Amino acid sequence: MARTTVKERAPRQDNRRSALLDAAATHFADRGFHATSTRELAAAVGMLPGSIYYHFPSKNDLLVAVYDEGVRRIEAAVERAVDGVDDPWQRLEVACTAHLEALLDGGAYARVVVRVQPEDAGDAADDLIALRDRYEALFSGLIAALDLPDVSARRALRLLLLGALNWVQHWYRPGRDTPRTIVRRFMGLLARGETA
Amino acid sequence: MARTTVKERAPRQDNRRSALLDAAATHFADRGFHATSTRELAAAVGMLPGSIYYHFPSKNDLLVAVYDEGVRRIEAAVERAVDGVDDPWQRLEVACTAHLEALLDGGAYARVVVRVQPEDAGDAADDLIALRDRYEALFSGLIAALDLPDVSARRALRLLLLGALNWVQHWYRPGRDTPRTIVRRFMGLLARGETA
């Protein structure tokens, strides 16, 4: 029964892994994964290109780390928003607002989740798909609580809403409509279950 | 009054410009603009990389040509679909179906319009934006015919629908729901004007 774990020291205070992650998030979100070079990222945090590989084994893995953090933040924002709200339609509306706020006013991490397509990650594409599915399951739960006629209506509502919300970043301009009013307008267009 | 036009010969029959355009459309649609190299395109049509530049001055211009053709095809499909239909909501529904069919079952040209972001084109980004706006204006016209309460409701409906439709390609699987039924389900979720 020999101990296989080696004694490891804690990360240092001047560790710039998180700064690198931030730079990757903003660049991937603003210009796309393939349009961002590792040298740009290194320059953004003031390190040399090769130094990235001390923190991440590849550019793909860096993307996965950013994507993971992005999903985590959206999930957290949505869960925090619905907490304490009872009415199912109200829960859905505040969830949509939180989703949209994370996408628009939130950091770059959330934007990466919507902008970067899983296949861009190459080998790690499945990881991104799994993360995205995990979040959409959270959304499915909120819709399952609604009294909709059948399962296909629930599915359609989920895809309609998520699609419309995720597309907002293509036309959103800060300072005009807020995420809150956008969601109110979208939800106002919906027939809330009283249709056949 | 000298004739400034030079006598030009017609294109040859073995011209492979259209084949090159097709290859660019499928590659840009399936793998993205930056993930596609000019060598891949050349290999797909059986020509050498440098030969591309006989037909197009740059990779960016090639994208603009594909994008332009994509917008043209979607516009044509939508205009053909609404032709002869009178009821405004019916016109909108068949337009959405045509839009979705062009995106999913249609060629790769239409998919490029939704997948590739204008900023990917570099200098020619404004060209792509102008093309996209032109199409959305067509859609705005269809929605203007509806009796919606105000201008913000019209705008919200346009953005909701186009967003949801354009997002479909992220989850669509051929052989399951058809574009027609997807649109019916989406439209079935909407309150058709009778709300405040």
Next chain:
DNA sequence: TCATTAACCAAACGATCGCTTGCTTTATAT
């Protein structure tokens, strides 16, 4: 204090990128 090691730097590797230049083939109009 001092050995350890986290966190880089410095320099380059081969591969691939978009693109250019000069030459060749061949369909076409006359």
Next chain:
DNA sequence: ATATAAAGCAAGCGATCGTTTGGTTAATGA
């Protein structure tokens, strides 16, 4: 039949790509 130009080919340009390798520095735990 022949001149002309369309539509490439052949070869390589300089730049940039993601990544590796070996050495350096300084924060940290004992």
